[in-house]
Every structure is written in C-alpha cells, then in structure tokens.
Amino acid sequence: MIVTVTYNPAVDQTIQFDEQMAPDRVMRADSAQFDAGGKGINAAQLLTAMDRPCVATGLLGGFTGSFIRETLQDDGVETAFVDVDGTTRLNTTAIAAAEEYKLNQAGPTVDESVVDALLEQVRAQSPDRVLVGGSLPPGLSPDAIDRIAAGGDWETIVDTGGDVLRELDAQYALCKPNRAELGDATGADVSTVEGCADAADTFRERGFDRVLASLGADGAVLVGDAGRLYAEALDIDVVDTVGAGDALLSGVLSAWEAGADDETALRTGVAVSSQVVQRAGTAVPDLDDIDSVRDGVTVRRL
Numbered sequence: 001m002i003v004t005v006t007y008n009p010a011v012d013q014t015i016q017f018d019e020q021m022a023p024d025r026v027m028r029a030d031s032a033q034f035d036a037g038g039k040g041i042n043a044a045q046l047l048t049a050m051d052r053p054c055v056a057t058g059l060l061g062g063f064t065g066s067f068i069r070e071t072l073q074d075d076g077v078e079t080a081f082v083d084v085d086g087t088t089r090l091n092t093t094a095i096a097a098a099e100e101y102k103l104n105q106a107g108p109t110v111d112e113s114v115v116d117a118l119l120e121q122v123r124a125q126s127p128d129r130v131l132v133g134g135s136l137p138p139g140l141s142p143d144a145i146d147r148i149a150a151g152g153d154w155e156t157i158v159d160t161g162g163d164v165l166r167e168l169d170a171q172y173a174l175c176k177p178n179r180a181e182l183g184d185a186t187g188a189d190v191s192t193v194e195g196c197a198d199a200a201d202t203f204r205e206r207g208f209d210r211v212l213a214s215l216g217a218d219g220a221v222l223v224g225d226a227g228r229l230y231a232e233a234l235d236i237d238v239v240d241t242v243g244a245g246d247a248l249l250s251g252v253l254s255a256w257e258a259g260a261d262d263e264t265a266l267r268t269g270v271a272v273s274s275q276v277v278q279r280a281g282t283a284v285p286d287l288d289d290i291d292s293v294r295d296g297v298t299v300r301r302l
C-alpha cells in the first residue's frame with residue numbers, strides 16, 4: 001500500500017487561449033478548469049484510478065484546501081490530511097498558442113510541528129511505500145522529507161526540485177528528477193540521454209537506490225542495480241505537460257505494486273504519462289487500456 005505526502009498541494013487552474021500572450025491587454029480565455037493538484041496528490045489520483053491501494057496525505061488549508069478535499073472524496077481517493085491555518089495555493093497553467101506558462105505560488109507558511117502531525121498520519125496507514133512529492137512550503141526545510149523517510153519501516157520515493165534533492169540525507173528507494181532538476185542536482189551535462197543516465201547513476205551514490213529521470217519528449221531513464229534502462233516517449237499530440245512527471249512515477253509505482261520488474265515498470269510509467277499529457281491540466285485520464293498502451297513502449301539498455 002502506498003501513502004503519498006504532499007507538503008505543498010495546489011489547486012491547478014488551467015486556462016487556454018487561442019492567441020499568444022501579450023502584455024498590457026486583457027487576455028480572454030477560451031476555456032478554464034480547476035483540478036486538485038500537487039505532485040503527491042496527482043500520484044494518489046492516478047494510483048487510485050489504476051486500482052492500487054493508496055492514501056493521500058499532506059497539508060491543506062482555506063477554501064482551496066476544501067476544494068481539494070472534496071474533489072478527492074468525489075473521485076474515491078482515500079485521504080488523511082493535516083489542517084493548516086494558511087490557504088493552500090492556486091497554481092496556474094496558461095496555454096497560449098501552443099506555448100505553456102506555469103505560474104506556481106510559494107504556498108502558505110507553516111510551522112515545523114506539522115511534520116510530526118503528518119508523520120503520525122503516515123504511520124497510522126502502515127504503508128509499504130511512501131511517496132513524498134512536490135515543493136516545500138515556506139517554513140519547512142529538506143529535513144521535513146528526510147524525517148518522513150527515516151520515520152518508519154517503509155520505502156520512500158521522492159519527487160522534488162534539484163535544490164532540495166541535493167540537500168537530502170536519508171536513504172531513498174527512488175528519486176524522480178526531470179532533466180533540469182537532474183542537472184541542478186548534479187551539475188552534470190544532461191544534454192544527451194547518455195549524459196542523463198551517467199548523471200543519474202552518479203546521483204545514486206547520494207542515497208538513492210534508483211533514479212528515474214524524466215526527459216520530456218525524449219522519454220525517461222531508470223537507473224538502478226539492474227542497469228540503465230531507457231524508454232523513448234510515445235509519439236502523441238500533447239495538450240500540456242503539467243503532471244507528466246507524476247504520471248510517469250505513478251505508472252512505475254503501480255507496476256512495482258503489482259510485482260513487475262523495472263523494465264515493465266518503466267514502460268508502464270511512459271504509457272501513463274502519454275495519457276496524461278494528452279489532456280489539459282492534471283485531470284485523471286481513463287487508464288483502463290493502459291496495458292495495451294504499455295505494449296507500444298520500447299525499452300533498451302544503455
């Protein structure tokens with residue numbers, strides 16, 4: 001069973017324009033949607049959609065927090081959140097003439113005591129795996145993630161920015177940097193797939209059993225004791241890439257939960273992410289046919 005921890009959830013607002021962004025004028029959107037978001041929450045929604053037992057935890061507050069709580073309840077996602085005084089952030093993705101603008105707030109300032117409260121919620125679920133996803137709100141340091149990783153007898157997976165990844169000290173089963181985060185965390189040249197695999201392999205020495213590096217339209221690399229695996233992305237029409245990394249990670253975790261090996265897990269991850277990027281925002285796509293999509297993903301050893 002998986003518990004996801006989202007220290008800094010967000011309502012994701014996605015607005016689409018059929019013209020380019022321009023300053024000093026009112027831009028009128030063609031469509032708008034709100035989704036419950038934050039990396040761990042997105043993963044919990046996808047894992048639930050794939051019938052994997054999962055509980056979403058994290059910090060919620062204010063009207064945006066209530067929206068997330070209600071949305072997850074409506075979608076049948078099990079939750080165990082901790083209430084905070086501030087208001088959960090609202091992040092905006094504007095898609096304008098095929099360009100994507102991601103505008104993320106910092107989130108409410110929280111007190112370090114929330115880590116104890118959250119750890120209590122995680123322990124109460126007795127999970128096998130814990131995914132800590134997303135940025136930290138003001139008031140928390142990377143220690144908040146290390147404390148979850150060291151807080152019980154579970155494997156911890158982490159998906160956060162390169163600056164925070166660099167600061168972590170505990171032992172992790174997996175981290176999932178994207179290309180920029182991998183570059184930030186290692187300082188290595190990540191301009192080629194091979195360069196990414198080298199950087200990921202080196203980064204394992206910092207306390208990560210495996211590194212899953214997402215490379216956008218170039219696919220993904222999974223590096224671990226079993227070697228270096230590379231999967232090309234599928235050739236699809238992308239609406240926006242918000243939540244693509246969460247989808248990749250959810251597919252990998254879903255396959256592992258079903259007892260699959262790393263190769264099948266990587267193929268599943270790429271398949272799930274291909275479905276998410278074909279939809280606006282972080283809405284959960286229909287994943288009933290995910291096995292047949294996965295059959296179209298090829299993996300090779302580097």
Ligand SMILES: Nc1ncnc2c1ncn2[C@@H]1O[C@H](COP(=O)(O)OP(=O)(O)OP(=O)(O)O)[C@@H](O)[C@H]1O
Pocket residue numbers: 177178179214215216217218219220233234235236238241242243244245246247248269270271273274277
């Ligand atoms: N243009 C694309 N075409 C096909 N697949 C894509 C494309 N962009 C992303 N993907 C799929 O999504 C996965 C994750 O993408 P990406 O590296 O952009 O994640 P990310 O930067 O972590 O995203 P986010 O932080 O928004 O969740 C890729 O490994 C790939 O399988």
Ligand SMILES: O=P(O)(O)OC[C@@]1(O)O[C@H](CO)[C@@H](O)[C@@H]1O
Pocket residue numbers: 008010011012036037038039042091104133134135136161242243244245246282
């Ligand atoms: O600011 P963070 O925590 O790094 O990222 C938050 C976020 O952009 O990531 C998700 C997509 O991966 C969105 O649901 C959410 O708004």
